[in-house]
Amino acid sequence: LxxxxxxxxxxxxxxxxxxxxxxxxxxxxxxxxxxxxxxxxxxxxxxxxxxxxxxxxxxxxxxxxxxxxxxxxxxxxxxxxxxxxxxxxxxxxxxxxxxxxxxxIKLPKYSLPKDLHIVSTDEHQVFAAVQEWNQNDTYNLYLSDTRGILFTLAMENVKTTRGLGGNQMLDLYEVAGIKGMLIANRRLDNQVKTYITYNKGRDWRLLQAPATDLAGNDIHCILPFCSLHLQLQTSENPYLSGSISTKASAPGIIVATGNIGSELSYNNVGMFISSDAGNNWRQIFEEEHNVWFLDKGGALVAVKQPTVPTRHLQISFDEGRQWTRHSFSLVPLFVDGMLVEAGTENQIMTFFGHFSHRSEWQLIKIDYKSIFTGNVQKETIRRGTFNNKWMTEKIKKDEKVSTITVKREITTTEHELNTDFQERLLHFRSHVFNIKWQFDAYRELRRSLKHNESLLHIDFSENYSCKYSEEIQSVHFGGSHKQASLHTGVLYTTGEQAPHTFCSISPSRRHDPVAIWAHLDPVLKVVRERHPQVSTLHFFSDGPATQYRQKGNLFYLSTEPYKYGFKEITWNLFEANHGKGAPDDGVGGALKRSADRIVAHGGDIPDAQSLYNKLKSLDTSVELFFIPERDIESKPESKHIFSLYRSTDYGSTYERMNDKVGSKTVLSYLYVCPSNKRKIMVLTDPEFESSVLISSDEGASYQKYRLSFYILSLLFHPTQEDWALAYSHDQKSIMKPITI
CATH class of the missing domain: 2.40.10 (Thrombin, subunit H)
Incomplete structure (x- = not known):
């Protein structure tokens, strides 16, 4: 070297x-x-x-x-x-x-690998293909934890194909431009079927075949008995497209050779395209073609497979819906490849090949600008285009006005539709930006947890509807089904190889702060008993105003954890629609599927207590807690928590206080409790930020807190006479109980 x-x-x-x-x-x-x-x-x-x-x-x-x-x-x-x-x-x-x-690397105990290939390492996870001791032409797919040590099975028996050089190539394709999206051919019961995943192998599904063929005839292909199957071999020639092709600059567009039926076949194949990341497919050719992406998004060019010479190409500017045929050579050419200079505006593609096996190489440059421009000029803005749109409408019922979301069919133009899409795209950019940085901050906090810190990611899962294995009609159609609340979470602590998952189950359907902290009580107790070194808790959740993002929850946050000896608490709220993930979708979904399997095998789950008992008997890795309804009802109601408002009536009260604490002290806040009109003064010294003075008797006396923080607010619970300071420190918002 x-x-x-x-x-x-x-x-x-x-x-x-x-x-x-x-x-x-x-x-x-x-x-x-x-x-x-x-x-x-x-x-x-x-x-x-x-x-x-x-x-x-x-x-x-x-x-x-x-x-x-x-x-x-x-x-x-x-x-x-x-x-x-x-x-x-x-x-x-x-x-x-x-x-x-x-x-x-630790694979499951039953795994005896004789070969391992790394498929991908993006998104801080390893996706690996492992050939077990009893496999010859198939591999199993495994997904790892962040460190790449612990692996879990993602898919069994992925087919391999023998390459031209005799080497085995895995029938697995990573779609360009969309992270976590893969397509695989799996051998099952002597049949090979094509599956797709959007979450890096956690869930797989068959491909839905097109509804019609090229002639417009209906294709009666019903899942799971019939589906679309794709050939996933990439070309060893980098200038040919291979049997499947995607491009990062055209995310969501997939072009592949395949067949429709019960299994993958190399007979009666055609060319298929998807414009929506594999959800829907259309047939574009009845014969195999090489299809390349031009540097114009959904612009495509196709040439028949180079087994015979050709002088024609087909080009499409609308993601393969319409194709126009053009001649590019007077003499038929064996096409060996095509080049497009990415990122340029010259709009030139270059074909290379040979007229015969004895002739020299030929280079043919094609300027498709005139084709592209002419195609655009022929387009007209069509009026009367129908478009489905989600809209909010107000309805009046029993003298009350409510807002509902409905889907309505509206008439618009292509130009208006495009303008609306561009405006929404700006909001989507901020949505993607926020979720990326929120996830990065969440991941970094998980990675850098100190020995005295724990992270709790929590969320309410959708209520589970209890059910019987067999029901009479009045039970099935009546309101006899009870529901159970599931509050799920994941606990991360340093020194633990894997996160600790938990779920509390309750017959109470309340999801307000009172219920939240009743569900969290056993969790906090477990953290304190098993991890006595932990003094700081970091909570992560989504931010519904009826649950986590409200003054009631902030008050309990400032009091409840300290009863268990925790010293510092932070609460981080994901933006709307960003907070799902491991707790709800992972833990909650797994438990509900387990419960449904119990019912499917003859078990009855009539109520929340039965749900807890049945799941507990499965010896699941998720730690379960049962929260009786009385535990929730016995907690102080959040409606008793008052918001304190600031007063501008500084006047003589401040002058009286100023004589005792010095002329430089500033009256930062004056709070008035609405229940008894009691005035609480908060004073700070600009030259000494780590000191704050709090007076509850209009300046006659004061308490001094030497803490390095900037006060944000005060919280008060009159029935318990509990006070708490909300302050910021080291770029964190923190609640601290105080005595006044």
């Missing part, structure tokens, strides 16, 4: 007998010229070596893995590094996350 820093004029030896190498990864490796190498030792073994490119003498070399590794096993990708070590015929796999020491 040689390196050059002057554009190849001079070369310097880095290392001899190098099998493979990787450049440094920005943000992870300290030196930008660091090289990761898999190199042979003098005794013929393989070692993992790192060094700087131009100073790679033996004293400057590092060996991140202490022993020998298998040949061609080193992979350096994103946050991860992988190696394989075979001992006594048994392969073991090791991973390093963010350049930490290598740890052994």
């Amino acid at each position: 040689y390196a050059s820093l002057d554009f190849g004029r001079k070369w310097q030896l880095v290392h001899e007998h190098v099998n493979r190498f990787y450049w440094s990864v920005t943000g992870l490796d300290k030196e930008s010229d660091l090289v990761h190498m898999e190199a042979h030792t003098p005794n013929g073994r393989i070692q993992y070596v790192t060094c700087r490119a131009l100073t790679c003498s033996e004293p400057n070399r590092n060996y991140p893995f202490p022993g020998y590794i298998d040949i061609s096993s080193l992979v350096v990708q994103d946050d991860y590094m992988f190696i394989q070590v075979t001992t006594a015929g048994q392969a073991s796999y090791y991973v390093s996350y963010q350049r930490d020491p290598f740890l052994k």
Whole structure:
């Protein structure tokens, strides 16, 4: 391996007998010229070596893995590094996350791997294909935790295809432009079917076949007995499209060769396209074609497979709905590839190939600007286009006016529809921006938790409708079904290999702050007993105004955790529609499916207590708590919590107080309690921010709090005479109980 820093004029030896190498990864490796190498030792073994490119003498070399590794096993990708070590015929796999020491990868106990391939490492997860001891032409797909150590099964028996060079290629395709979206061909009961996932393998489904064929005839293909199946081989020639093609600059558009039926077949195939990320499909050709993306979003060009020469191409500017045929050569050409210069405005595509197997290479440049411009000029703005739109409407019932959301069919124009879409796209940009940064902040807090900190991600799952395995008609159609509330959550604590999941079940259907903290009581008790070192809790939830984002919850937040000995609490609210995930969709969904399976196998779940008992008997990994209705009703009602309002009546009260505390002190807030008109004064010293003075007797006396914070508000519960300060510290909003 040689390196050059002057554009190849001079070369310097880095290392001899190098099998493979990787450049440094920005943000992870300290030196930008660091090289990761898999190199042979003098005794013929393989070692993992790192060094700087131009100073790679033996004293400057590092060996991140202490022993020998298998040949061609080193992979350096994103946050991860992988190696394989075979001992006594048994392969073991090791991973390093963010350049930490290598740890052994842990697959499920029943797994005995003989081969492993890394599929992807984006979104801080490893997606791997593993061939088990009893598999020959299939692989199993596994998904890892953040560190890449613990793996869970995502899909079994993914088919492989033998390439031209004799190597096995996995029938798995990662769709460009959409993270977490993959398409796989799975062998099941001697049949191969195509499945798609949008969440990196957690859920898979079959592809819905087109409703009609090219001639407009109905296709009666009903899932799961009949579906669309795709060939997933990518071309070894980078200038041909292969049997499936996507492009990051045209997200959601998928073009592939496939067939419709009960299983994948290589006979009677056609070309299919999806414009909505695989939800709906259309047939575009009856024969196999190479299809390329032009640098114009949904603009496509197609040429028949190069088994025979051709002089025609087909081009579409509307995502394959309409195609126009054009001649590009006077003499038929064997097309070996096509090039489009990305990011340019010259609108030129270049075909290359040969007229015969004995002729020289031919290069044909095609300027499609005139075709594109002419197509646009022919388009007219069609009036009377119907469009379904979600709208809010006000209805009046029993002297009350309510707002409901309904779908209405409206008449608009294509121009108006496009303008409306562009305006909504601006809001969508902020939506994507917010969810990205919220997730990054959430992930960073999880990653950097200190030994005295825990993170609780909580949410109410949709109420579970209790049911019987067999019901008479009056029960089924009547209002006899009881419901159970499920408050789900995930606990993250340093030192724990996996997060702790929990769910509290209650017959009470209340989801207000009183119920929230009744559901949280056993959770806080568990955290205190099992993790006595934890003094700080970070809560994450969504932000409905009736549940988490209201003064009642803030008051309980400022009092309840301190009863268990916690010293500092933060609460982080996800933006609307952003807060779902592990608690609701993961924990809640898994428990509900388990309950439904119990009912399907003859069990009865008539009420919340039965739901708790049945799930408890399954020995699930989710820790369950039962919250009786009396525990919720016995908590103080949030309606007794008053909002204190500020008064501008500083007057003589401030002058009286000023004589005692100094002339520089500033009266920051004057609060008046609405229940008894009691005045609470909060004073601060601009030159000494860590001191705050609070007086409850109009300045006759005061209490001094030496805390480094900026006061935001006061909270008061008159029935319990509890007070709390809301303040900000270190960019966090914190509640602290005080005595006045």
